Amino acid sequence: MANYDVIVIGSGPGGYVSAIRCAQLGLKTAIVEGRETLGGTCLNVGCIPSKALLHASHMLHEAEHNFAAMGLKGKAPSVDWKQMISYKEDTIGQNTKGVEFLMKKNKIDWLKGWGSIPAAGKVQVGDEVHETKNIIIASGSEVSSLPGVEIDEKVVVSSTGALELGKVPNKMVVIGAGVIGLELGSVYARLGAEVEVVEFADTVTPGMDKEVQRTFKRLLEKQGLSFTMGAAVSGVEVKNKKAKVTYKLRKDDSEATVDADVVLVATGRRPYTDGLGLEALGVEMSERGQIKTDAHYKTNVAGIYAIGDCIDGPMLAHKAEDEGMACAEGLAGQKPHVNYDVIPGVIYTHPEVANVGKTEEQLKEEGRAYKVGKFSFMGNGRAKANFAGDGFVKILADKNTDRILGAHIIGPAAGDLIHEICVAMEFGAAAEDLARTCHAHPTYSEAVREAALACGDGPIHS
Numbered sequence: 354m355a356n357y358d359v360i361v362i363g364s365g366p367g368g369y370v371s372a373i374r375c376a377q378l379g380l381k382t383a384i385v386e387g388r389e390t391l392g393g394t395c396l397n398v399g400c401i402p403s404k405a406l407l408h409a410s411h412m413l414h415e416a417e418h419n420f421a422a423m424g425l426k427g428k429a430p431s432v433d434w435k436q437m438i439s440y441k442e443d444t445i446g447q448n449t450k451g452v453e454f455l456m457k458k459n460k461i462d463w464l465k466g467w468g469s470i471p472a473a474g475k476v477q478v479g480d481e482v483h484e485t486k487n488i489i490i491a492s493g494s495e496v497s498s499l500p501g502v503e504i505d506e507k508v509v510v511s512s513t514g515a516l517e518l519g520k521v522p523n524k525m526v527v528i529g530a531g532v533i534g535l536e537l538g539s540v541y542a543r544l545g546a547e548v549e550v551v552e553f554a555d556t557v558t559p560g561m562d563k564e565v566q567r568t569f570k571r572l573l574e575k576q577g578l579s580f581t582m583g584a585a586v587s588g589v590e591v592k593n594k595k596a597k598v599t600y601k602l603r604k605d606d607s608e609a610t611v612d613a614d615v616v617l618v619a620t621g622r623r624p625y626t627d628g629l630g631l632e633a634l635g636v637e638m639s640e641r642g643q644i645k646t647d648a649h650y651k652t653n654v655a656g657i658y659a660i661g662d663c664i665d666g667p668m669l670a671h672k673a674e675d676e677g678m679a680c681a682e683g684l685a686g687q688k689p690h691v692n693y694d695v696i697p698g699v700i701y702t703h704p705e706v707a708n709v710g711k712t713e714e715q716l717k718e719e720g721r722a723y724k725v726g727k728f729s730f731m732g733n734g735r736a737k738a739n740f741a742g743d744g745f746v747k748i749l750a751d752k753n754t755d756r757i758l759g760a761h762i763i764g765p766a767a768g769d770l771i772h773e774i775c776v777a778m779e780f781g782a783a784a785e786d787l788a789r790t791c792h793a794h795p796t797y798s799e800a801v802r803e804a805a806l807a808c809g810d811g812p813i814h815s
Contacts, residue, residue, distance in 0.1 A: 357383050357485040359684060360476045362468045362629070365393020367661030367673025368491030369452050374681035375489075376459035383485070384461055385468035385478055390449035391456065393493055395670045398513040401448050403536055404701055405441040406516065410543035411703050414576075419740045432544055434521055441516065469630045473656050487656050487684055490644060491677065492629065494622040494662035499528070501588035502618055508591045509616045512537060522546050522614035526598050528586050530557040532700050534619030535573065539702045542577045549611060551581045551600055558700065562712040562761040564747065569706055569763055572743055581611075589616050624663040639665070650680040658684075672696050695778045699768035704744045707771035710759030710778060711749060722752035726784055726808030728800050730764040732815040735795040741765035746804040748774065748784055755783035755808065766797050773801055784808035 744764030
């Protein structure tokens with residue numbers, strides 16, 4: 354029976370990154386994972402496979418809509434769904450094998466099986482109990498459904514089932530206009546499905562900048578998605594491999610139904626802590642099922658820590674990674690810090706959507722004096738050349754100090770462009786600092802500089 358300094362439960366981005374950082378800092382480390390492959394939800398049935406399908410379907414869209422204008426003549430490719438799924442699986446395999454290699458490289462033991470904590474300092478995997486000084490719970494999250502909606506992963510699917518459908522459906526209803534629903538909905542719309550999104554709120558991507566929400570919805574409608582907003586889904590009935598979705602409109606309580614070949618339930622996720630034995634241990638939990646921790650990721654039980662989706666905060670892989678590294682560094686005696694004000698969010702549709710920091714609505718609510726610098730991608734030479742002129746960069750800065758408070762981008766490579774602003778915010782930069790930094794031409798990133806210039810005397814190219 355091995356004795357460890359740290360055992361990490363869960364091998365998703367939070368877990369495996371935490372394990373690697375522990376090992377780098379000289380702690381004898383093991384990781385517990387019950388799947389056949391490492392990487393958790395993100396690598397196996399989440400972020401990575403969905404990006405593969407988003408990329409493939411975007412290539413199809415380019416061939417159908419933009420190739421001819423560039424002088425690339427010929428028939429647009431047809432969809433070989435079996436091959437596309439094979440490409441997705443190969444992408445998953447490369448990534449999960451990569452994580453397994455990293456475990457071996459860093460001399461981290463993989464304890465194969467589902468873990469539980471019979472007592473502080475002990476982790477049980479199968480019939481074996483392993484002793485450890487510290488336990489890091491990185492068990493992630495699972496799909497959260499609605500009352501009256503039973504997921505069978507065939508007709509009524511979660512994001513997991515949506516990544517491995519037997520064929521492209523003729524009609525798909527997506528319940529929920531959040532990140533997952535819009536990403537996967539846009540994949541199937543590009544592949545030829547009729548996609549209708551049913552959302553309880555009055556806006557897509559609730560909580561985001563309102564101007565981005567309006568632009569995003571309009572661009573998705575242009576791509577063929579339809580939206581029913583302010584609709585509370587009361588049930589989904591499956592008969593003869595078809596589904597009927599029933600919902601009630603909040604504005605007038607009228608009831609309606611819509612038929613579909615496939616229903617994607619994308620109504621969010623909840624912490625996954627089943628089977629860990631936390632209740633018996635007396636680990637304090639929130640009303641939402643999250644593990645309660647202090648600023649150093651400690652639970653109320655000595656030697657037990659938690660990070661990622663199973664604790665408070667946005668359910669984002671990169672947030673889990675940062676927490677995993679910080680938790681490891683704390684165990685090694687360092688004094689780490691995670692700046693929760695500078696955690697970006699990205700939606701990988703086309704165009705992409707990215708944000709960091711405050712929205713205008715939040716700043717107004719706080720009564721804070723701010724200014725807005727905005728620049729449209731239509732004024733960006735590279736974007737116009739690449740048929741990617743939709744969208745804009747918006748930078749919010751303090752009216753008095755010019756310090757950057759937030760940024761919102763909808764447009765090409767938004768998920769990459771946002772990080773320039775993240776670095777600036779991490780260093781407390783002013784919009785003028787960005788505006789005075791030379792940016793290569795022609796690049797999409799010039800739009801960021803132009804938005805920063807718009808916080809001062811004005812942009813050059815609009």
